[in-house]
Amino acid sequence: METMRHLLPLRYIDAVARAGSIRKAAEMLSITSTALNRRILAMEEELGVQIFERLPRGVRLSAAGEILLHHIRTQLSDMERVKSQIADLAGERRGHVSIACSQALLPRFLPEQIASYRKAHPAVTFSVYLRDRAAAEKALVDHSADLALVFEPVRLSDFQILLIVRQPVYAIMTANHPLAVQETVRLRDCLRFPIALPTTPYGVRELLETAVRRTSLKLQPVIESDNFEFLRYHALVEDIITFQIAIGLPGGNDSQDFVARRIAERDVPSGVLYVGQLQGRILPMASARFANQILDAFDKRFDCD
Amino acid sequence: METMRHLLPLRYIDAVARAGSIRKAAEMLSITSTALNRRILAMEEELGVQIFERLPRGVRLSAAGEILLHHIRTQLSDMERVKSQIADLAGERRGHVSIACSQALLPRFLPEQIASYRKAHPAVTFSVYLRDRAAAEKALVDHSADLALVFEPVRLSDFQILLIVRQPVYAIMTANHPLAVQETVRLRDCLRFPIALPTTPYGVRELLETAVRRTSLKLQPVIESDNFEFLRYHALVEDIITFQIAIGLPGGNDSQDFVARRIAERDVPSGVLYVGQLQGRILPMASARFANQILDAFDKRFDCD
DNA sequence: CTGCTCTGCTGCAAAAAATGCAGCGCCCGT
DNA sequence: ACGGGCGCTGCATTTTTTGCAGCAGAGCAG
Numbered sequence: 001m002e003t004m005r006h007l008l009p010l011r012y013i014d015a016v017a018r019a020g021s022i023r024k025a026a027e028m029l030s031i032t033s034t035a036l037n038r039r040i041l042a043m044e045e046e047l048g049v050q051i052f053e054r055l056p057r058g059v060r061l062s063a064a065g066e067i068l069l070h071h072i073r074t075q076l077s078d079m080e081r082v083k084s085q086i087a088d089l090a091g092e093r094r095g096h097v098s099i100a101c102s103q104a105l106l107p108r109f110l111p112e113q114i115a116s117y118r119k120a121h122p123a124v125t126f127s128v129y130l131r132d133r134a135a136a137e138k139a140l141v142d143h144s145a146d147l148a149l150v151f152e153p154v155r156l157s158d159f160q161i162l163l164i165v166r167q168p169v170y171a172i173m174t175a176n177h178p179l180a181v182q183e184t185v186r187l188r189d190c191l192r193f194p195i196a197l198p199t200t201p202y203g204v205r206e207l208l209e210t211a212v213r214r215t216s217l218k219l220q221p222v223i224e225s226d227n228f229e230f231l232r233y234h235a236l237v238e239d240i241i242t243f244q245i246a247i248g249l250p251g252g253n254d255s256q257d258f259v260a261r262r263i264a265e266r267d268v269p270s271g272v273l274y275v276g277q278l279q280g281r282i283l284p285m286a287s288a289r290f291a292n293q294i295l296d297a298f299d300k301r302f303d304c305d
Numbered sequence: 306m307e308t309m310r311h312l313l314p315l316r317y318i319d320a321v322a323r324a325g326s327i328r329k330a331a332e333m334l335s336i337t338s339t340a341l342n343r344r345i346l347a348m349e350e351e352l353g354v355q356i357f358e359r360l361p362r363g364v365r366l367s368a369a370g371e372i373l374l375h376h377i378r379t380q381l382s383d384m385e386r387v388k389s390q391i392a393d394l395a396g397e398r399r400g401h402v403s404i405a406c407s408q409a410l411l412p413r414f415l416p417e418q419i420a421s422y423r424k425a426h427p428a429v430t431f432s433v434y435l436r437d438r439a440a441a442e443k444a445l446v447d448h449s450a451d452l453a454l455v456f457e458p459v460r461l462s463d464f465q466i467l468l469i470v471r472q473p474v475y476a477i478m479t480a481n482h483p484l485a486v487q488e489t490v491r492l493r494d495c496l497r498f499p500i501a502l503p504t505t506p507y508g509v510r511e512l513l514e515t516a517v518r519r520t521s522l523k524l525q526p527v528i529e530s531d532n533f534e535f536l537r538y539h540a541l542v543e544d545i546i547t548f549q550i551a552i553g554l555p556g557g558n559d560s561q562d563f564v565a566r567r568i569a570e571r572d573v574p575s576g577v578l579y580v581g582q583l584q585g586r587i588l589p590m591a592s593a594r595f596a597n598q599i600l601d602a603f604d605k606r607f608d609c610d
Numbered sequence: 611c612t613g614c615t616c617t618g619c620t621g622c623a624a625a626a627a628a629t630g631c632a633g634c635g636c637c638c639g640t
Numbered sequence: 641a642c643g644g645g646c647g648c649t650g651c652a653t654t655t656t657t658t659g660c661a662g663c664a665g666a667g668c669a670g
Contacts, residue, residue, distance in 0.1 A: 056617065056666040057616075059617090064391040078379075086354055326645090327648095339628095339629065342648065343629085343648090346647095359648095360637095362645070363646065
């Protein structure tokens with residue numbers, strides 16, 4: 001966060017690596033390129049190895065630099081962890097939790113969880129980043145996120161799974177839609193009506209695509225978007241069907257405006273939501289405690305297996 | 306080893322913690338107490354917490370300081386690891402291995418192993434510290450040793466076992482001792498003669514004590530020492546019997562001066578030699594490779610189970 | 611080819627930080 | 641009571657870091 005001056009050189013190297021150029025990094029750090037350049041040079045001198053390859057358009061990490069940078073990033077977040085541990089034993093219970101997650105968590109689940117957590121520990125702050133599956137995992141690796149909550153992740157080796165929750169797919173429609181009378185709906189029935197779908201990188205879309213591949217059905221969305229909110233609003237206005245997973249749904253399964261009807265499991269198998277962290281990393285107190293809270297929350301709210 | 310100036314503050318804190326006083330630490334670091342004092346103060350300022358409690362006779366780590374120091378020590382040896390990784394990919398294969406071990410390893414086993422390793426990697430340097438079981442484990446914890454080779458350790462929770470080797474106890478005597486004619490000797494026969502023993506903290510002594518406790522025999526050493534070499538030399542000169550474990554014996558079981566005769570397993574069970582490292586720590590390349598070499602060596606030389 | 615721009619890098623002077631010296635007040639053991 | 645150890649501070653000095661201006665080199669547009 002702030003200061004801790006002895007690892008300023010480390011932050012400088014990190015910044016240069018991110019910016020890809022000393023001058024740009026210097027600007028972000030609001031120092032002169034001279035100073036930054038000389039610190040890099042000094043660091044390379046001390047190590048006896050080039051950290052960056054010099055290109056005509058900037059710099060790039062050398063092999064040694066890659067190793068060093070990895071170490072630097074763990075070191076930086078380790079220091080944060082130590083700081084929150086220290087704050088913790090002073091009874092302050094402060095710290096920071098940063099989360100990378102899929103869209104479905106944003107409207108309801110995370111706000112609720114964070115609010116509940118902050119009620120108990122008001123000094124803890126949060127960063128929440130919207131990231132697709134791949135980007136969320138990358139965020140763990142470069143320590144820009146402590147926790148990732150992702151739907152149907154591409155399982156990366158660095159991803160340490162804390163929890164797996166099955167998430168059935170729901171069809172969202174207006175309350176007076178013909179299908180709204182049923183408890184659960186069949187996929188083929190939905191597809192007789194116009195539908196709105198998330199774009200391909202999203203897990204829900206992938207599940208549906210996989211489901212229809214086994215059948216003679218076809219997905220022919222009249223609306224595509226990468227924004228779930230938009231899809232739901234549009235479904236409302238135009239009276240078409242869209243799809244979402246359980247955790248993204250408001251209140252009960254029904255709100256005043258629209259209803260959510262579970263799709264038969266035999267048509268579309270439940271997707272899987274993963275909560276995870278970086279393999280082998282020791283989380284800061286605050287993040288670890290928040291992760292535990294989430295785990296508890298899932299135990300209570302959903303059937304896990 | 307030295308340099309890497311950005312973690313000088315960390316080394317300073319470590320030094321003060323070890324010395325227990327700023328002035329003493331300053332002397333060791335060959336700087337003024339003023340400078341050191343101010344660095345500590347600055348560090349505490351940045352952290353917003355006292356790292357050291359001030360006592361009339363010096364300083365002592367505070368609770369926060371304990372946490373911080375633990376982090377500092379990991380950080381310091383992590384940096385060493387990174388440096389050797391970097392050197393490694395430059396093909397230099399340099400680095401440093403520090404070992405805490407029992408006495409029995411010093412005369413033959415470690416010199417041989419280190420020599421053989423250094424033949425392959427001449428740029429790797431070694432520190433070898435003689436430590437009893439407890440001190441060796443402490444050395445792992447405070448990162449003053451990468452590896453520990455100890456006989457009959459008090460199993461600490463931080464100790465991650467890499468290898469276990471059974472080590473039978475041998476009786477050492479002059480070649481013309483009455484018992485020297487037998488292949489293996491009985492403990493009760495040994496105790497009919499004058500004996501020389503290591504002092505109580507040592508594993509061999511403990512094994513023998515345990516062994517006689519089940520019998521009517523008694524250990525009545527005419528010589529006690531904490532130095533195995535002395536015991537052996539003295540046994541030679543005075544023609545008395547002493548005891549040692551397999552790995553400490555020279556060449557074959559016999560040298561020109563004395564012979565080693567295995568004590569019947571039913572009298573004195575084999576002791577156990579442990580090779581271990583700090584739980585959860587990632588060893589520097591050189592140390593990891595050396596540990597592997599040792600593991601291989603044991604596979605070839607002894608029956609392991 | 612000629613400008614033009616963007617890069618990393620360097621000489622030199624100014625600014626900032628760390629250091630050492632001397633000395634203060636404190637507390638303990640004798 | 642007193643000497644010796646301790647942590648800490650004001651001030652002068654030294655060392656380090658920073659910023660400004662300017663360099664050479666490489667891509668790029670014309």
